[in-house]
Amino acid sequence: MTSSDWMLVLLRVAHSVAAVVWLGGGVYFFLALRPALQEADSAGQAVVAAAQRAYGEWAQIATIVLLGSGVVLTFERLSDNTGGLTYVALLAAKVLAGVWAFALVRVRLRSRRRRNQRSSSELILMLGFVAFTLGIVLATLYGRGFIAQ
Numbered sequence: 001m002t003s004s005d006w007m008l009v010l011l012r013v014a015h016s017v018a019a020v021v022w023l024g025g026g027v028y029f030f031l032a033l034r035p036a037l038q039e040a041d042s043a044g045q046a047v048v049a050a051a052q053r054a055y056g057e058w059a060q061i062a063t064i065v066l067l068g069s070g071v072v073l074t075f076e077r078l079s080d081n082t083g084g085l086t087y088v089a090l091l092a093a094k095v096l097a098g099v100w101a102f103a104l105v106r107v108r109l110r111s112r113r114r115r116n117q118r119s120s121s122e123l124i125l126m127l128g129f130v131a132f133t134l135g136i137v138l139a140t141l142y143g144r145g146f147i148a149q
C-alpha cells in the first residue's frame with residue numbers, strides 16, 4: 001500500500017465516524033430523548049435542551065468532516081472512472097440526500113418557529129439514512145480491492 005492508499009483509508013474512517021456521530025445523535029433523539037421529553041417537567045426539559053445544545057456542536061463538526069472528506073472521496077472515486085453511469089447516479093442521489101439533510105438542519109437552527117419541527121426532524125433523519133445506506137452500497141459494490149490475494 002502506498003501513502004496515498006493510507007490517506008484514503010484515513011479519509012474513509014473520518015467519513016464513517018462522522019456519519020455515525022451525525023446519524024447516531026438523530027437516532028438517540030428519536031428513540032430516547034423525544035419520548036422522555038413528553039413526560040419531563042421544566043427541569044427535565046432544560047436538561048434535554050442543554051444536552052441537545054452540547055451534541056449540536058459535535059454534529060456541526062461531523063457535518064464539516066462529512067462534507068470535507070465526502071468531496072475528496074467523490075473526486076477520488078470519480079477520477080478512477082470505473083463505476084459507470086449507475087455509480088455516478090447513485091453517488092449523486094447520496095450526495096443530494098446528505099446535502100439536503102444538512103440544509104434542513106441549518107434552516108431548523110435558524111428558524112425560531114417550532115411548529116413543523118417534528119416532520120422536518122423525521123425528514124432529516126430519513127435523508128441521513130438514505131445517504132448512509134447508499135454510502136455502504138457504493139463502498140460494497142464498487143470498492144476497490146487494495147490488497148492482492
Ligand code: HEM
Nearest residue numbers: 012019066070071073074095098128131132135136138139
Ligand atoms: C448525512 C450525510 C452522510 C452520511 C450519513 C454518509 C455516510 C457514508 C457512509 C456510511 C459511507 C461508506 C463509507 C465506507 O465504507 O467507506 C459513505 C461513503 C461515501 N460518501 Fe458519504 N455520507 C454523507 C454525506 C456525504 C457527502 C455530502 C458526500 C459528498 C460531498 C459524500 C460522499 C461519499 C463518497 C464519495 C463515498 C465513497 C463511496 C464509494 O466507496 O464508492 N457523503 N458515506
